[in-house]
Amino acid sequence: NAGVTQTPKFRILKIGQSMTLQCTQDMNHNYMYWYRQDPGMGLKLIYYSVGAGITDKGEVPNGYNVSRSTTEDFPLRLELAAPSQTSVYFCASSYAPAEAFFGQGTRLTVV
Amino acid sequence: EDQVTQSPEALRLQEGESSSLNCSYTVSGLRGLFWYRQDPGKGPEFLFTLYSAGEEKEKERLKATLTKKESFLHITAPKPEDSATYLCAVQAIMNYGGSQGNLIFGKGTKLSVKP
Numbered sequence: 001n002a003g004v005t006q007t008p009k010f011r012i013l014k015i016g017q018s019m020t021l022q023c024t025q026d027m028n029h030n031y032m033y034w035y036r037q038d039p040g041m042g043l044k045l046i047y048y049s050v051g052a053g054i055t056d057k058g059e060v061p062n063g064y065n066v067s068r069s070t071t072e073d074f075p076l077r078l079e080l081a082a083p084s085q086t087s088v089y090f091c092a093s094s095y096a097p098a099e100a101f102f103g104q105g106t107r108l109t110v111v
Numbered sequence: 112e113d114q115v116t117q118s119p120e121a122l123r124l125q126e127g128e129s130s131s132l133n134c135s136y137t138v139s140g141l142r143g144l145f146w147y148r149q150d151p152g153k154g155p156e157f158l159f160t161l162y163s164a165g166e167e168k169e170k171e172r173l174k175a176t177l178t179k180k181e182s183f184l185h186i187t188a189p190k191p192e193d194s195a196t197y198l199c200a201v202q203a204i205m206n207y208g209g210s211q212g213n214l215i216f217g218k219g220t221k222l223s224v225k226p
Contacts, residue, residue, distance in 0.1 A: 043214075043216040045213045055130075098143070
């Protein structure tokens with residue numbers, strides 16, 4: 001049982017490039033989330049989804065997009081990367097509005 | 112505005128020296144309070160959920176308690192392997208009585224336990 005799997009683990013992007021952070025879960029959870037974690041700060045919610053085909057903005061959605069075509073997958077798209085998007089990104093999932101289970105994170109650097 | 116404040120920011124203990132971490136919260140309606148452990152370079156690992164004031168949960172050397180305004184994570188006779196950052200998060204009840212599920216996190220307490 002893999003839980004929540006994120007790829008890649010590390011990535012360096014140049015300013016203006018785009019990329020997709022992949023997230024997949026094998027627990028059949030309805031709820032999925034994307035958070036970012038900056039040094040000395042709490043995790044901030046970027047986007048979330050309560051089921052396939054349903055997504056909504058979190059606290060810090062600017063510069064990101066998501067889609068949820070299946071229960072398992074919840075990719076996060078960065079368009080026109082900026083240095084402010086340098087962060088560690090965590091994907092999480094939960095069966096209901098309850099405890100969430102996190103992936104191992106993607107460390108992104110924009111230079 | 113919903114908010115979570117954790118203290119202290121960092122805590123250094125000797126092995127066997129018991130202590131407590133604090134999580135103060137302000138939320139319009141609390142659905143649940145969660146404690147996570149995060150090791151360097153890893154994702155948060157779920158520890159406990161507390162739903163109502165007076166509730167307590169225990170796991171090995173850790174015990175979490177909840178009041179109407181704060182939660183404590185008590186660490187009894189800690190060992191070096193307890194060293195990690197401990198995160199507190201709250202989940203709010205939305206106006207319609209449900210919840211969108213997202214967690215509001217504090218900044219964490221970095222715990223170091225020296226042998």
